[in-house]
Amino acid sequence: MRITQIALIFVLAVACVPVLCDHEEPPVLDFGTPPETRSRFAPLDDVRLLANGLLQLGQSMRDFVQRTKGQINDIFQRLNIFDRSFYQLSALANEIKEEEEELKKTTVALKANNEEIKGLSEEISSKMESILQEKNGLNSKVEGLEEKLGQLSLGLVTTAQAAEINSLRNVIHSQEQSIRELLKAMKEQSEQLSLQQMKIKTLEGKFTANMLLFSSSEVPALPTYQTSSSSSTTMNLPSDCNELFNRGERVSGVYAVKPSNSKPFMAFCDLSGDLGETVVQRRMHGTMNFHQPWERYENGFGDFKGEFWLGLQKIRSLTSQGNLMLHIQLEDWNQNRFFSDYAFYLDGAERNYTVHLKHLSGNLPDPMNNHTGMMFSTKDRDNYSQQDSKCVRQLSGGWWLSTCGDTNPNGMYFHVRPKGRSECRRGIQWRSSPNACFSVKSTQISIRPLTTNQRLLEESSMWVAMVTEI
Structure with missing residues (x-):
């Protein structure tokens, strides 16, 4: 209708031109078919369809904003509850x-x-x-x-005698x-x-x-990795702390890692040496109770800023990448520091995380040699009981127990040096001889790749063992 009106006005304007120009010819109105004109505007149905789409999009965006606000409020409420619980727990601990x-x-x-x-x-x-x-x-x-x-009864008693x-x-x-x-x-x-x-x-x-x-009291769980919506972010994560070190990072701290065929998780990386080390255990002041059940030792617990246990599942995912070394650092009550290195591999949960060790170097005795092939045990799952032992009841914490405690870095923490042998065996200890108990003040256990020389040494020892068997 609008197009017809425009065409009519145009014809009337053309008819009026001769009059204005003083021509004697009367104007002739031609009411024939107007010339075809192409509209510059979209059809009305398309406009309505677009408008409806925009309205629906706006409604969806408003609903999304409302849901997001609700989720944010819920998160703030949970954070407030956690803050109150943590404050109460801290006050109770004090x-x-x-x-x-x-x-x-x-x-x-x-x-x-x-x-x-x-x-x-x-x-x-x-x-x-x-x-x-x-x-x-x-x-x-x-x-x-x-x-x-x-x-003298027959006679008299003298004065002196009386x-x-x-x-x-x-x-x-x-x-x-x-x-x-x-x-x-x-x-x-x-x-x-x-x-x-x-x-x-x-x-x-x-x-x-x-x-x-x-x-x-509730021992805190380790922080989990917050999954990102971008798959590229997850794919770019390092497989362990050594790969992070190779990328140029030199500041020790908590980072996200993703071993091959594993979900990403948070880990403490010690980047102060010549290699990057993924720390799996640390004891330093006894603020964390390590006498925990199987589930805690499997998933990990503690605080990355202090004492913690990374978790058997995560340690297993790291060792499945192969060619790794277990680096154990100890400090005694006289501030003397010791270390011991082992070629290290861990089986999965179906075999109760059986450990396989081979001593490589260090300035400590080697009681861990007796632990190779042992399954992990905790206070509620004694996987050493088939040897008729009551080690888990006698000791404290979770570990690959052997002969009732050749070594146990996860034992009870004593704030002063233990005096008796039985007390020493229940605490953090490293057995230096068959009849001795070496009490430890602090520990750090980490995983790092084998060096080329260590790898060659391990392979040569394997060949020697195979030739000896033949």
């Missing part, structure tokens, strides 16, 4: 530590009092023995005097009085000892309860 320090001080004081009481008891016992000896001597003298009195008898009676009476006082003091000391023992048992119970409360 209270437990304060109570633990008070209990330790009280226990030390009670032990000192107990030592004093023991000394007094020993002194009283020695005095009692001397008094009893004196009493026996006096009894023998009395018996002798009674014999003399019997012999005086001697009276003096002996007085001595015996005074000795009996001293014995009664000593027995009374012994009874009081025994009551005090019983009271002290009850106090010590009560304090030990409180201390055990606090330790159980602290150990049963």
Whole structure:
């Protein structure tokens, strides 16, 4: 309709031109078919279709924005809940530590009092023995005097003899009085000892309860890799920390890695040496409880900024790439540092992560040689029980146990050097000889590639072993 009106106006304008130009010819109106004109505008249906599409797109964008806002609010709520829980846990841990320090001080004081009481008891016992000896001597003298009195019963008792008898009676009476006082003091000391023992048992119970409360508190899981929508980002991740080192990174810290045929995960990379090392375990101050169940050791736990265990699944994915070395670093209570290197491979979950080791170098004894071919064990899964052992019950933490603890870097952390052998075996230890226990203050276990010389050494030893078997 609009096109027809435009054409009509155009014809009327053409008809009016002669009049304006003073031509005598009357204007002739030609109402014939207007010339065909091509529209510069899209058809109305296309415009409506485009408008509907834009409206639907706007509605979808509004819904997407609303959903995103809801998800963001949900994430903030969860973060607030996590912050509150973490703050409460930190406050509880601080209270437990304060109570633990008070209990330790009280226990030390009670032990000192107990030592004093023991000394007094020993002194009283020695005095009692001397008094009893004196009493026996006096009894023998009395018996002798009674014999003399019997012999003199027919005659008169002299004044000197009577005086001697009276003096002996007085001595015996005074000795009996001293014995009664000593027995009374012994009874009081025994009551005090019983009271002290009850106090010590009560304090030990409180201390055990606090330790159980602290150990049963939720151990944090390691941070997970946040999956990106871009597949190219995942494909560009390094397979381990050494590849990250080869790319030029030199700052140690937490990075995302993706071993071949594995999902990406976060790991702590030690890039301070001549190779990049993927750290799988670290102990330094005892703030993390390593007496954890199988699931925790399989998935990993702890804090990358402090103490942690990377997880058996992740360690297995790293070793499946082949030609790797287990680098173990230890520090004793005198700040002496030691290391030991092993050619390292780990089986999968179907074989309970059986470990295969071959000692390469180091300045430590080699108790790990007894651990090769052993399955991993934890407090709720004793894979060493087929040898009729109760190692998991006797020791602490999860490890490839062999002969009840040749080595156990995941044992209980002691803040002071253990004194007894049994206490040492329950803690972080490295067995230096069959009858010795080498207590350790801090550990770091990492995985890095074998050097060319180490690889040749391993291959040559394998050939030697094959020739020996032949």
